[in-house]
Amino acid sequence: MSTLPVILLLSGSLRVGSTNEAVLRTARAVAPSVPVEAVLYDGLANLPHFNPDDDLDPLPEAVAGLRAAIEGAAGVLVCAPEYAGTLPGAFKNLLDWTVGGTEICDKPVAWVNAAAPGRGQGAEATLQTVLGYTGADIVEPACVRIPVRRETVGTDGVVDDPEARRQLAEVLRLLAAPGGRPPDPRSSNAGGADFSPTGA
Numbered sequence: 001m002s003t004l005p006v007i008l009l010l011s012g013s014l015r016v017g018s019t020n021e022a023v024l025r026t027a028r029a030v031a032p033s034v035p036v037e038a039v040l041y042d043g044l045a046n047l048p049h050f051n052p053d054d055d056l057d058p059l060p061e062a063v064a065g066l067r068a069a070i071e072g073a074a075g076v077l078v079c080a081p082e083y084a085g086t087l088p089g090a091f092k093n094l095l096d097w098t099v100g101g102t103e104i105c106d107k108p109v110a111w112v113n114a115a116a117p118g119r120g121q122g123a124e125a126t127l128q129t130v131l132g133y134t135g136a137d138i139v140e141p142a143c144v145r146i147p148v149r150r151e152t153v154g155t156d157g158v159v160d161d162p163e164a165r166r167q168l169a170e171v172l173r174l175l176a177a178p179g180g181r182p183p184d185p186r187s188s189n190a191g192g193a194d195f196s197p198t199g200a
């Protein structure tokens, strides 16, 4: 049995041929070099619509599976597209299901914005808000922009770009060892409202 830290990979896209999922498959491909074990969550389409009335024991099976996957992970990496200026509804639904559990509290979490330069800030802002609300430990240095064009995704479904692969390995390293990250620049800024994790 592997003793490596597990990083759970959450894609925000249900699309076949998703670039966001390709980024996460690439993270999974480089994971052994970190080394971590990267696990791609594949239950997004099976989650029921969030309803607080259903957020009690016994939880819907798909929700229990999601929460168990988060609980068992040392960290979580999100890669989600922007739809209409924010997150896709299906992925916001997933995040809503994490609010009622404690699994994501203090869990190191980061996201990669794979959109073209200058795009996707609405999705990033929503992730900052919602994950902040859940109490996740947002690992700011690991929240990066790695623009990925569909043409750079090979027939094997991974991104064939050495720089992207290097950045993803670094993201995984930071998620697995958040104690080793640089000091949080917000620590002297109690409000923190103007903070942008990707430096925009």
Ligand SMILES: Cc1cc2nc3c(=O)[nH]c(=O)nc-3n(C[C@H](O)[C@H](O)[C@H](O)COP(=O)(O)O)c2cc1C
Pocket (backbone or CB within 6 Å): 013, 014, 015, 017, 018, 019, 020, 021, 081, 082, 083, 084, 085, 086, 115, 119, 120, 122
């Ligand atoms: C319904 C819809 C809404 C979108 N809205 C935005 C948007 O607001 N901003 C943006 O930059 N891209 C927007 N896009 C483009 C997607 O973010 C882009 O195609 C992305 O690559 C999709 O991710 P995927 O390849 O992982 O499925 C939208 C796409 C769709 C289908």
